[in-house]
Amino acid sequence: MKKLFIEIGLIARFTGRFFTELFKPRFEFNEFLRQCFYIGNKSLPLVAITAFIMGLVITIQSRPTLVEFGAEAWLPKMVSVSLVREIAPVITALICAGKIGSGIGAELGSMKVTEQIDAMDVSGTNPYKFLVVTRVMGTTLMIPLLAVLADTVSLYGGYLGANIRGVVSWDLYWNQVFDTLVYGDVMPSIIKTFFFGFAIGIIGCYKGFNSNKGTEGVGQSANSAVVISSLLVFIIDLIAVQITDIFNLN
Amino acid sequence: MKDQKEHIATTDPETVISIRNLYKSFGDNKVLNGFDFDLKKGENVVVLGKSGSGKSVLIKCIIGLIQPDQGSINVLGDNVPDLNTTQLDEMRVKVGFLFQSNALYDSMTVRENLEFPLRRHWIHTSKEEVNELVMEVLRNVGLPHTVDMMPSELSGGMRKRIALARTLILKPEIILYDEPTTGLDPITGKEISNLMVDMQKKYNISSIIISHDLNCVKITANRVVMLIDGTCYATGTYEELERSTDSKVKQFFE
Helix, strand or coil: CHHHHHHHHHHHHHHHHHHHHHCCCCCCHHHHHHHHHHHHHHHHHHHHHHHHHHHHHHHHHHHHHHHHCCCHHHHHHHHHHHHHHHHHHHHHHHHHHHHHHHHHHHHHHHHHHCCHHHHHHHCCCCHHHHHHHHHHHHHHHHHHHHHHHHHHHHHHHHHHHHHHHCCCCHHHHHHHHHHHCCHHHHHHHHHHHHHHHHHHHHHHHHHHHCCCCHHHHHHHHHHHHHHHHHHHHHHHHHHHHHHHHHCCCC | CHHHHHHHHCCCCCEEEEEEEEEEEECCEEEEEEEEEEEECCCEEEEECCCCCCHHHHHHHHHCCCCCCEEEEEECCEEHHHCCHHHHHHHHHHEEEECCCCCCCCCCCHHHHHHHHHHHCCCCCCHHHHHHHHHHHHHHCCCHHHCCCCHHHCCHHHHHHHHHHHHHCCCCCEEEEECCCCCCCHHHHHHHHHHHHHHHHHHCCEEEEECCCHHHHHHHCCEEEEEECCEEEEEECHHHHHCCCCHHHHHHHC
16 A cells, blocks of 8 residues: 555656656757657557447447337437547547557666666756657647547447448438537547546656666566556546536536 | 865866765665775776676766765766756766667667767757768778668677767767676677777777776776775776785686
8 A cells, every 4th residue: 555655656746747847948849749740640540440440339239229219310319429428538548558658668668777768868868858748748639639530430430330230321420410419528528638648648658767677677667557547547537527527518 | 065175176187087985875785885086088997896886886976877975076177966957968978978788779770879969969960060970980980881770780799889989979088888898799899898999099088997897808998996895995907906916806807
């Protein structure tokens, strides 16, 4: 228990340092753009494919229940709300926790054990700014964009799913989707993805930056980065749902 | 603090590094226990000691990567523990560091690795100048053809040479070598040792070399310092220490 609280304290201190370093020059703009490209572009196909399949599967799975209640016509409405509010953002965050979080943890971990971080320090570079701030900013800004993409692609998957057993015209499907979705559905789900992205970036960097015990430590860093950031995604999601519910934002 | 200032003020101008009363502990483990040391201009000093005796900690204290518990480290007129980040960066242009693991950036090509310290220290911003310097240091270490290769495509000896080239590119006055021949076969180790001596002569560099490879010590050392029990236990030329009758010194040369 004591170890857990120490770990939480260290993560809090690491996060505090992020905000201190964020506003201090020199700004590593080129590295930030490189990270945005890496995080956004390289994760795009995986997020798109997964979101499409999720949209398709959720629609196929939901159809029999709605048919039972004679509410098949509500299928696009129900599917679009659940995809946009919950499934697409969370699935995107979990994929990114696995792909990006572990990547950051392993990359920084191996840089730590091979003294590349020290080499950066003696080369006149603040390694925290160059490695941590750029990556955390990259995940914080790119994961919401990936979530928007996932929302869109999953709705296309939903359209295909609705037409596998039944017949829903293109116009009818999209009319129902856009009639149903309001800003109260879209905005809270996008806002929470900024927090997902921040959590994934900061945990990956924290674990990598504090890696030790050689190559074994690198593996542990990557693994625990995924586990902790995935758990944090669900905790943030729970808090976000409570907030939107309390303030009646939906 | 007064002692430290007096120490800095009285340092001989030919002395580029002067360390007095250096202490560093990790928990109960006293690694440096009142270490004293001087490095003269143009001198190659090898620090010899057992694994875990604090040799790497010593040079990391000199470059400012580790903060000592007590003592002064005067490098080219500045007391390192008192320097702020900007002053440390300025000092690190004049003091190069060759890491034991080479520490080449895996995600960058050889060219990008060599350009990195130049760009970060805001030196030679024109593209032509940077390219000229990169090719010059690569020619000096005998590897101009590797310029667009990735570190993963190079052998251990080649990586060591590239790491040395990256250290040399800033034309430092002092280089700190952390076990430069570790992990290399004896022939490559000898090549690297000879290269270090050549570079010292060419650029008039003063060096501290951490090593327990006696071949490397023999080739590179003008003077050897024995780091035992956290102190400067013995000092002298390789031949003098080799002939020593002290049991602690003798065991290194047997």
